[in-house]
Amino acid sequence: MRKIKAAVCHEFNAPLKIEDITLRAPEAGEVEVTLDAVAICHSDISFAEGAWGGSLPAVYGHEAAGTVAAIGSGVNGIEVGDSVVVTLIRACGTCPSCAGGVPTLCTTPYDGDHGPIKTADGGRLHQAMACGAFAEAVVVDQRQVVKIGKDIPMESAALIACGVITGVGAVVNAAGLRAGQDVVVIGAGGVGLNAIQGARIAGARRIVAVDMSAEKLEIAREFGATDGVLATEAKPWAQAKRAMGRGADAVIVTVGAIPAYDTAPRYLAYGGKVVMVGMPHSGQTSTYEPVVMAAVGQSMVGSKMGDVVIQRDIPWMVDLYTQGRLKLDELISGRWTLEQINDAIADTKTGAARRNVIVFER
Numbered sequence: 001m002r003k004i005k006a007a008v009c010h011e012f013n014a015p016l017k018i019e020d021i022t023l024r025a026p027e028a029g030e031v032e033v034t035l036d037a038v039a040i041c042h043s044d045i046s047f048a049e050g051a052w053g054g055s056l057p058a059v060y061g062h063e064a065a066g067t068v069a070a071i072g073s074g075v076n077g078i079e080v081g082d083s084v085v086v087t088l089i090r091a092c093g094t095c096p097s098c099a100g101g102v103p104t105l106c107t108t109p110y111d112g113d114h115g116p117i118k119t120a121d122g123g124r125l126h127q128a129m130a131c132g133a134f135a136e137a138v139v140v141d142q143r144q145v146v147k148i149g150k151d152i153p154m155e156s157a158a159l160i161a162c163g164v165i166t167g168v169g170a171v172v173n174a175a176g177l178r179a180g181q182d183v184v185v186i187g188a189g190g191v192g193l194n195a196i197q198g199a200r201i202a203g204a205r206r207i208v209a210v211d212m213s214a215e216k217l218e219i220a221r222e223f224g225a226t227d228g229v230l231a232t233e234a235k236p237w238a239q240a241k242r243a244m245g246r247g248a249d250a251v252i253v254t255v256g257a258i259p260a261y262d263t264a265p266r267y268l269a270y271g272g273k274v275v276m277v278g279m280p281h282s283g284q285t286s287t288y289e290p291v292v293m294a295a296v297g298q299s300m301v302g303s304k305m306g307d308v309v310i311q312r313d314i315p316w317m318v319d320l321y322t323q324g325r326l327k328l329d330e331l332i333s334g335r336w337t338l339e340q341i342n343d344a345i346a347d348t349k350t351g352a353a354r355r356n357v358i359v360f361e362r
Helices: 042-048 154-172 190-202 214-222 236-244 258-266 290-295 308-324 339-348
Strands: 002-008 017-023 030-039 062-072 084-085 117-119 137-141 143-148 182-186 206-211 227-230 249-254 266-277 299-302 332-336 357-359
Touching: 002 339, 017 084, 017 137, 030 084, 030 308, 062 137, 084 154, 084 206, 137 249, 137 357, 143 299, 143 308, 154 249, 154 266, 154 308, 154 357, 182 190, 182 214, 182 236, 182 258, 190 206, 190 214, 206 214, 206 236, 214 227, 227 236, 227 266, 236 249, 236 258, 249 258, 258 266, 332 339
Parallel strands: 182 206, 182 249, 206 227, 249 266, 266 299, 332 357
Antiparallel strands: 002 017, 017 117, 030 062, 030 137, 030 357, 062 084, 084 143
């Protein structure tokens, strides 16, 4: 068992504690990755606040990149020393979802209470989201990692693991946006900016960003938005439709705010689609008029992790970055140490940050 530093959640809605934990060696089909960077996602914060329940104590973190330190038996295509992106997408490869080409919806359960990490004294420690990357190293299934080249900074590569694939994938995979179509992105935070990038890359005609902050709308334009609408204005959907000259073919909701879900269908054109990405707290509900949507052929669909196949989509996104067509460096708001993680979380909760990244010095 190897001792490493990790940020541990012992109590919901309380500061994380930096402490020693133990990490076992990789078993069959697993890899050990020494992390260079892990970004802070709002999902990590929601989990740590108790929004979706879960087992404690726990180590969160799921948007990471690093270097392979060891491999278990049966691992193929990955070697010690490889640079990799580490994701939470633990796909068994054989369930109906995986076999059907939708690994993000793998139905094989994973029990994080019996994963590769334990407390320093050998007690139970939950590996949240099958990852537990708020730590110096992780042991994960080989299907959770994707090999990348050395020509991308690790803190930028880490962002691809969740925020980038979720935003870009929601547009390209879930919405199936075609060149010349119009899209509205509600929320111009980290995932929203990547949805905007996805729409730009897909060739959207008009990309309308909707947010509560005028400053965020200006940033959204830097990432490809053609128009911005303040969500605080009266009937923002009417302003968005004026900007497009019509309703949207796709509305991507990237925030977990119920008002955003309640109003999302109002932005749609006939036949348009709402893609639900942002995750409200458990128990919260949204309302809409199904008769209206049925009458004009509109739809709503959930999108988990951008419906990606990471072995296909992450190399594509890395290549877009190296060509200068996908902004990653510009998404980073701040770089922090593991010891500063509570400050980084507090900064993220202000809503001003695009992505804060924990960088490990080794």
